[in-house]
Amino acid sequence: MNRESMRSNTGGFASWYMRARARFNRAFDGFFLWWAAQFRGFVFEVGEISRFGIEGFRLFLSRPFRWSELITHMEFIGNKSVGIIIMSGFFTGVALAYQLYLGFKIVNATSLVGPTVGMGVTRELGPVLTGLIVAARAGGAMTARLGSMRVSEQIDALEVMGVNPIQYLVSPRLVAAIVVMPLLTGIFDFAAMFGCWLICIKLLGMDEAAFFERTYMWVQPFHINEGLFKAAVFGLFFAVICTHRGYNAKGGAEGVGTATNRGVVLSMVLVIVSDFFLTSFINAFYVVFGMQSWR
Amino acid sequence: MEINVAEEQTESQNGAIDAAISIRDLKKTFDGRDFVMNGLSLEIPRGKITVLIGYSGTGKSVLLRHILGLLQPTSGSIRILGQEITGMNQREITKLRNRFGMLFQYAALFDDMTALENVMFPLREHRRSLSHQERVKIARERLKESGLDEKHYGKLPSEMSGGMRKRVGLARALALDPEILVYDEPTTGLDPVLTEMVDNLILSTHNQRHGTTSVVVSHDLYAAFRIADYVAMLDSGRVLLHGTPQEFLDSDIDLVKRFVAKGVRKELQVQSGSNDKV
Numbered sequence: 001m002n003r004e005s006m007r008s009n010t011g012g013f014a015s016w017y018m019r020a021r022a023r024f025n026r027a028f029d030g031f032f033l034w035w036a037a038q039f040r041g042f043v044f045e046v047g048e049i050s051r052f053g054i055e056g057f058r059l060f061l062s063r064p065f066r067w068s069e070l071i072t073h074m075e076f077i078g079n080k081s082v083g084i085i086i087m088s089g090f091f092t093g094v095a096l097a098y099q100l101y102l103g104f105k106i107v108n109a110t111s112l113v114g115p116t117v118g119m120g121v122t123r124e125l126g127p128v129l130t131g132l133i134v135a136a137r138a139g140g141a142m143t144a145r146l147g148s149m150r151v152s153e154q155i156d157a158l159e160v161m162g163v164n165p166i167q168y169l170v171s172p173r174l175v176a177a178i179v180v181m182p183l184l185t186g187i188f189d190f191a192a193m194f195g196c197w198l199i200c201i202k203l204l205g206m207d208e209a210a211f212f213e214r215t216y217m218w219v220q221p222f223h224i225n226e227g228l229f230k231a232a233v234f235g236l237f238f239a240v241i242c243t244h245r246g247y248n249a250k251g252g253a254e255g256v257g258t259a260t261n262r263g264v265v266l267s268m269v270l271v272i273v274s275d276f277f278l279t280s281f282i283n284a285f286y287v288v289f290g291m292q293s294w295r
Numbered sequence: 296m297e298i299n300v301a302e303e304q305t306e307s308q309n310g311a312i313d314a315a316i317s318i319r320d321l322k323k324t325f326d327g328r329d330f331v332m333n334g335l336s337l338e339i340p341r342g343k344i345t346v347l348i349g350y351s352g353t354g355k356s357v358l359l360r361h362i363l364g365l366l367q368p369t370s371g372s373i374r375i376l377g378q379e380i381t382g383m384n385q386r387e388i389t390k391l392r393n394r395f396g397m398l399f400q401y402a403a404l405f406d407d408m409t410a411l412e413n414v415m416f417p418l419r420e421h422r423r424s425l426s427h428q429e430r431v432k433i434a435r436e437r438l439k440e441s442g443l444d445e446k447h448y449g450k451l452p453s454e455m456s457g458g459m460r461k462r463v464g465l466a467r468a469l470a471l472d473p474e475i476l477v478y479d480e481p482t483t484g485l486d487p488v489l490t491e492m493v494d495n496l497i498l499s500t501h502n503q504r505h506g507t508t509s510v511v512v513s514h515d516l517y518a519a520f521r522i523a524d525y526v527a528m529l530d531s532g533r534v535l536l537h538g539t540p541q542e543f544l545d546s547d548i549d550l551v552k553r554f555v556a557k558g559v560r561k562e563l564q565v566q567s568g569s570n571d572k573v
Binding site: 064148149152154159160161162164 | 363365385389390392393395397399400401403404405406416417420421423
C-alpha cells in the first residue's frame with residue numbers, strides 16, 4: 001500500500017469518525033434536552049396546578065360563601081358514590097380474606113386473617129381503592145362538566161356576570177372532595193371488614209371470638225385515622241387535578257374528552273404514587289412521636 | 296393612507312359624541328411581538344347601537360374582551376361609563392360588570408338550569424336583598440320582554456330551539472337592567488328567518504330601554520345596516536372606519552368597499568336561496 005492510498009484511507013475513517021461522533025453528540029444532547037424540556041414542563045404544570053388549588057381554597061374562605069354549592073357537590077361526590085363504594089369494599093374484603101385464609105392455613109394461623117385484612121384495608125386498600133373509584137367516577141364528571149362549561153362559554157358568562165368562576169365552580173368541589181373522601185373511606189373499611197367477617201365466620205367456620213379479639217388487638221384507631229388522612233389527601237389531589245383540567249379545557253367536544261381522559265389518568269396515577277410517599281411520611285411521624293419503631 | 300382617513304372620521308365625531316365606551320390608543324400583544332390590537336381608538340356613543348364588523352382575525356373578539364375587562368391591555372386607555380378600567384382591581388371590575396349585559400353567540404345558558412333559573416341567576420348573585428318571589432317576578436318580566444312564551448319557562452336549554460335560547464340569553468342579559476348591552480355575533484350560524492328575529496329582538500330591546508348603549512359584534516353586514524346607528528369596521532387591530540351606515544356605504548376605502556360588495560353578494564345569495572325554497 002503506497003503512502004497516498006494510506007492517507008486517503010485514514011482520511012476516510014477520520015471523516016466517518018467525525019461525522020459519527022457529531023451525530024452521537026447531537027443525539028446525546030437531544031436526549032438530555034428532551035428530558036430537560038419534559039422536566040421543565042412538569043415543574044411548570046405542577047406550579048400552575050398548585051396555584052390553581054391555592055386560589056380555589058383562598059376563594060372558598062372569601063365572601064360570598066358557597067354553602068349550597070358545597071352541599072350539592074358533597075351530595076354528588078359522596079352520596080352518589082356510596083353504592084359503588086359499599087360493593088367494592090365488600091368484595092375487596094371477601095377476596096382478600098379468602099386469599100389470606102388459604103395462605104395462613106398452610107402455617108395454621110387462620111386467626112390472623114381478620115387483623116391482617118383490618119390493617120391492610122384501613123391503612124392502604126381503603127383509601128387507595130376509594131381514591132381510585134371516586135377519582136374515576138366523580139373526578140371524571142368534574143372535568144367533563146367544567147370542560148363543557150368552558151367550551152360552551154358558560155364560564156365566560158359567569159365572569160361577565162361578575163361571578164368569580166373559580167369561587168363558584170372550583171372551590172366548593174375542592175372542599176367537598178376533601179370532606180367526603182374520608183367518609184367514603186370509612187364506609188369502604190366497614191364494608192370490607194363486614195365481607196371479611198362474613199366469609200371467615202359464616203362460610204369458612206372460623207372462631208368468631210378469636211377473629212374479633214385479634215382484630216381489636218392489632219388494628220388500632222391510629223391505623224384507621226391514617227387511612228382517613230390519606231383519603232382526604234387523595235381527595236385534594238384528584239379534585240385539584242380534575243377541576244384544573246376541566247377549567248382549562250380547549251377545543252370543543254374533543255378537547256373536553258382529552259381533558260377528562262388526562263385528568264382521570266393523572267389523578268389515578270397520583271393516588272397510587274403519592275400513597276407510598278404518604279405512608280413514608282406518616283410512619284416517620286409515628287417514629288418521631290414514639291408510636292412505632294423505625295422498622 | 297386608508298387608516299388615516301378612518302382616524303380623521305373617528306376624530307371628527309369625538310367632539311360631538313357622549314361616549315359610553317371610550318378607547319384610546321389600545322395596544323395588546325400576547326407574545327411580546329405581534330400586536331392584536333394596534334393602537335385602536337374608538338368612541339362608542341351612549342344610547343345608540345354600534346355594530347363592530349370586520350373580517351375574521353381583525354381583533355373584534357379581543358376588543359370585546361377588553362371592553363368587558365376580561366383582558367388587560369398592553370398599553371392604552373379604556374373608559375367605561377366614565378371609569379378608567381385599566382389597572383382596576385378584580386372587585387372594581389366585578390362591580391362595573393354589573394352594569395353590563397351580554398348575549399353570547401350560542402347564548403351560553405347554564406345547562407343544568409331552566410330558562411327561569413338562568414334569568415334568576417344574576418339576580419340571585421347580585422340582588423341578594425330580593426326575596427325569591429321578587430326574583431321570580433323580575434325573571435318572568437324579562438323573559439316576557441324578550442318574547443319567550445310562558446310554557447317554555449320551565450325548560451332546560453337542551454330542550455329549547457336556537458331562537459328560544461337566544462331569547463333566554465337576552466332575558467338573562469337584561470336581568471340587572473344593564474346600561475350597556477353587548478351582543479357577541481348574535482346571528483352567526485342562524486338561518487335568515489331566525490337572523491331577522493334576533494335583529495328585531497335587538498332593535499325592540501333597544502327601543503324599549505331608552506339610554507341603553509348596545510354594542511353588537513357581527514360578521515353580518517346586512518344585519519349591521521338594519522340595526523346600527525353607527526358602524527365601526529376593524530382591520531389589523533385598528534378602526535378602519537367609524538361612522539353611520541350611510542357613511543360606510545359611501546366610503547372610498549378599498550377594504551370597506553370590498554367588504555360591502557361581499558356582504559351584498561352574500562345577502563343576494565341568501566335571498567335568492569330563500570325565494571327558491573318558497
